[in-house]
Amino acid sequence: MSLLKHPKLETLEQHCTEALKEDQLFTFAPFSQREAEETGVSNYSYWRSTFSAFRRNKVAMFLLILMLCLLLFTFIQPLLPGQFDPNLVSNDARGLPLRNKQPDSVHWMGTNSIGQDLWARIWAATRNSLFIGISVALIEAFVGILVGVLWGYVRQLDFILTEIYNVLDNIPTTIVLILVAFILKPGMGTIILAMSVTGWIGMARFVRNQVLVIRDRDYNVASRCLGTSTWRIIGRNLLPYLVSVIMLRMALSIPGAIGSEVFITYIGLGLPPQICSLGNLINEGRKLMMSPSLRYQLIYPTIILSVVTVSFYMVGNAFSDAADPKNHL
Amino acid sequence: MLQYLGKRVLRSILTLFIILCVVFILVRQMPIEGYFPNYQKMTEEQLKNGIHQMGLDQPMIVQLYGFFKNLILHGDLGTSRIYRNNVPVAEILAPKIPISVRLGALSILFSMLVGLPMGTLMAKYKGRFFDHLGTGFIVLIQAVPAAVYYLVIQLYGTELLHIPMLFKVNNPVSWVLPVFSMSLGNIAYYAMWLRRYMVDESNKDYVTLARIKGAGENRIMFRHVFRNAFVPMAQYLPTSFLNTVIGSIYIESLYSIPGMGGLLVDVIKKQDNAMIQAIVLLFATVGIIGLLLGDLMMVLLDPRISFTKKGGDR
Numbered sequence: 001m002s003l004l005k006h007p008k009l010e011t012l013e014q015h016c017t018e019a020l021k022e023d024q025l026f027t028f029a030p031f032s033q034r035e036a037e038e039t040g041v042s043n044y045s046y047w048r049s050t051f052s053a054f055r056r057n058k059v060a061m062f063l064l065i066l067m068l069c070l071l072l073f074t075f076i077q078p079l080l081p082g083q084f085d086p087n088l089v090s091n092d093a094r095g096l097p098l099r100n101k102q103p104d105s106v107h108w109m110g111t112n113s114i115g116q117d118l119w120a121r122i123w124a125a126t127r128n129s130l131f132i133g134i135s136v137a138l139i140e141a142f143v144g145i146l147v148g149v150l151w152g153y154v155r156q157l158d159f160i161l162t163e164i165y166n167v168l169d170n171i172p173t174t175i176v177l178i179l180v181a182f183i184l185k186p187g188m189g190t191i192i193l194a195m196s197v198t199g200w201i202g203m204a205r206f207v208r209n210q211v212l213v214i215r216d217r218d219y220n221v222a223s224r225c226l227g228t229s230t231w232r233i234i235g236r237n238l239l240p241y242l243v244s245v246i247m248l249r250m251a252l253s254i255p256g257a258i259g260s261e262v263f264i265t266y267i268g269l270g271l272p273p274q275i276c277s278l279g280n281l282i283n284e285g286r287k288l289m290m291s292p293s294l295r296y297q298l299i300y301p302t303i304i305l306s307v308v309t310v311s312f313y314m315v316g317n318a319f320s321d322a323a324d325p326k327n328h329l
Numbered sequence: 330m331l332q333y334l335g336k337r338v339l340r341s342i343l344t345l346f347i348i349l350c351v352v353f354i355l356v357r358q359m360p361i362e363g364y365f366p367n368y369q370k371m372t373e374e375q376l377k378n379g380i381h382q383m384g385l386d387q388p389m390i391v392q393l394y395g396f397f398k399n400l401i402l403h404g405d406l407g408t409s410r411i412y413r414n415n416v417p418v419a420e421i422l423a424p425k426i427p428i429s430v431r432l433g434a435l436s437i438l439f440s441m442l443v444g445l446p447m448g449t450l451m452a453k454y455k456g457r458f459f460d461h462l463g464t465g466f467i468v469l470i471q472a473v474p475a476a477v478y479y480l481v482i483q484l485y486g487t488e489l490l491h492i493p494m495l496f497k498v499n500n501p502v503s504w505v506l507p508v509f510s511m512s513l514g515n516i517a518y519y520a521m522w523l524r525r526y527m528v529d530e531s532n533k534d535y536v537t538l539a540r541i542k543g544a545g546e547n548r549i550m551f552r553h554v555f556r557n558a559f560v561p562m563a564q565y566l567p568t569s570f571l572n573t574v575i576g577s578i579y580i581e582s583l584y585s586i587p588g589m590g591g592l593l594v595d596v597i598k599k600q601d602n603a604m605i606q607a608i609v610l611l612f613a614t615v616g617i618i619g620l621l622l623g624d625l626m627m628v629l630l631d632p633r634i635s636f637t638k639k640g641g642d643r
Contacts, residue, residue, distance in 0.1 A: 166340075167347045172612045174578055175352065178597050183358050259474025263579060266476060267594045282477065289484050302481070306473045313472035 046240070046325070053322035060318030063311040070308065074127035077120070082106075084117035086124040086276055091115070100294055109300050112284055118297060125276040126304055132192055132261055132277065133254035133312075139196040141250050144203025145242075149234050151204060152211025165205060173198045177260065181269040191264065191271060195257050203249055210242050244323030251316020255309035262305075278305045341617045345610070346397075352609045353393055356602050357385070364411075364600050383602070396606070406610070407603030412596050418607040422589070428498065429581075429588035433574030436508045440515035447516065448523025452558075453550050455528060463520060470517035476579055479510045483583055496584040507584045511577055515569055519562070526558035560634075563626040568619035 055061055077083060084090065089097050090111060097115030101107055109118040151161040180194035214220065215238070223233050239246075258278060264270045265279035266286075273280060278301050285298030321327055365371060365379060380386050387395075399405040406418040413421060451463040470478070486506045487494040493503045530536070531554050539549045581590035589608070596604035627634050 166344050167351070170344055170613050170616050171348050171351065172609070172616065175593070175609055175612065178594060179352075179355050182597055183355070183360075255472050255474065259476055262474050262476040266579065267582070268598070279476075282480070286480055289480070295484075298480070298484070302477055305477060309474060310468065310472040313468060 049328040050323045053327055054319055057318045060315050064315050067311045074123050077123040084120045086120040087274055089115040110296055112297055121276045122301055122304055125278045125281050129258050129278040133257040135192050136195045136257040137250045137253045140199040140203050140253055143200040145207055148204040148207025149211055152208040153215060168201050181264055186272050195260050199253060211238055214241055244320045247323060248316050248320035251312050254312045258309055345613055348613045356605050359600050406607040409601055409604050411599045411601045412604050418603050425587060425589050430574050436511040437570050437573050440512040444516040444519030445523060448520040449555055451524040452527035467517045467521050470513055475514060479583060482510050496586040507580050510580050511573060523558060523562055526561055527554050530554045530558045560627060560631045563630050564623040567622035571615045571619040
């Protein structure tokens with residue numbers, strides 16, 4: 001206290017009050033509601049920042065637009081003039097099927113070994129394959145997140161779910177895939193089921209590990225002390241933290257599902273031939289690949305498939321980077 | 330340590346048991362028609378006899394009990410019924426395992442020889458041309474389904490390099506394409522993780538210290554960073570090794586390699602229950618051993634990690 005009463009300070013104080021009168025020192029500012037609230041509320045929005053961070057990645061942006069166009073085009077294509085039905089066998093003037101016709105102005109990508117228009121088949125296949133991929137990703141995400149959150153958050157469930165995980169994780173995925181595809185009738189539902197049966201496990205474990213890490217952070221303890229319900233803590237405090245990784249896994253499981261479909265079709269348990277999918281087309285093309293003139297039947301579907309899978313992969317990676325708040329400005 | 334290992338092995342055996350039960354029950358859900366190639370022409374009587382012979386008319390519990398009794402007491406995996414009639418499963422599998430093991434070992438060797446240097450160089454030249462090139466390669470390999478690039482390799486490999494399309498054990502040239510295809514995935518995987526771990530490591534203080542001491546950049550990368558970054562990698566190596574050795578189903582059937590992988594699809598389609606169970610047993614055992622070996626490798630390589638510590642005592 002004695003320090004505060006330093007003689008020099010006192011003289012300084014006197015000097016100040018002498019120089020300026022009180023009304024000169026302070027003036028009232030006009031009250032403005034808007035300005036008063038401006039500093040109290042941050043204009044940071046998670047999703048806006050995520051999208052602005054994403055937009056800065058030019059390659060990913062390009063691929064995203066490309067992908068959206070592709071997806072849109074698979075629906076527009078049947079409506080365009082001069083298109084064929086993907087299952088229609090085209091005949092030539094003498095009434096014989098146009099087999100293995102090279103690409104020309106009528107059949108833009110040629111015809112396959114029984115005379116169906118490859119262009120129409122490729123787009124129908126892309127639509128189906130994307131449908132499979134996206135459904136699998138959504139189911140996996142839903143089941144995976146649900147189980148993962150319960151597993152990580154509810155302590156009583158931890159032991160039993162860990163044991164179940166150990167068993168399920170050790171059954172080779174391929175075996176389950178083949179068995180399910182084999183036991184049920186071939187079709188879209190079977191394929192999606194077969195892939196989802198194994199796919200959610202990885203997601204669940206991932207979510208569980210993350211939840212374990214952040215479950216007992218101070219802000220969650222505080223919430224719990226204030227009586228916030230468990231579901232609200234999970235929905236508001238835990239899941240937003242996981243958005244970036246969940247999106248990444250979902251984006252990666254789409255190419256994964258499309259690839260598995262190719263594999264299942266190869267071993268002969270895939271979709272029936274009247275539902276075309278990229279796996280079906282590639283498998284048809286594979287049978288003809290040794291004659292160079294017919295190789296287009298393998299190459300076109302392969303190119304489309306590669307474009308789709310690479311796009312999803314890159315967009316997923318870029319989005320997960322953008323969704324990480326550490327990368328926000 | 331020993332106590333921990335003992336517990337771990339016991340748990341693994343329990344897991345194996347449950348896996349076998351699950352697969353056993355799943356396999357028995359398969360349609361009955363599939364068991365008999367000439368199902369259409371068979372009479373009721375013949376069908377009943379056939380099912381009785383396979384023991385499929387007994388309750389599930391009895392079937393399970395019989396299977397495990399044979400397996401544990403006699404080490405008997407059963408006999409194949411359809412794949413090769415009345416031949417013990419072990420006899421069928423025995424000649425196939427060495428082929429898969431040799432292919433897998435070659436492929437792992439190749440992927441380590443390429444993947445590890447690639448990852449190291451990518452970490453060393455981070456953000457430069459080589460890093461971008463490597464990342465491009467990794468993205469391509471990971472995003473494009475293996476089923477597709479295997480086909481492309483087979484197509485252009487046989488055409489441009491004049492390598493025989495089908496595999497022959499005695500012809501070493503015919504080994505090139507399968508081994509190469511099997512390796513690509515592993516190469517990308519090793520390179521990606523090694524790069525990530527090395528980049529993480531090189532931000533640590535001891536690297537700065539080494540640099541202050543005046544150690545050369547190469548010495549830091551190989552003597553310090555690589556060794557530390559390799560420890561978390563080591564955890565995955567046994568699993569990836571064993572998985573590759575088991576054989577890639579797709580590659581083995583593309584090149585008609587008489588190994589383990591192609592066999593599984595074959596026997597599932599033919600509904601040869603004993604064979605399916607035996608192969609699942611083999612695969613699952615190998616997978617579990619891989620996990621165990623991975624943890625062991627970590628402990629052996631890094632003295633800071635120990636099995637028994639419960640965190641916090643160091």
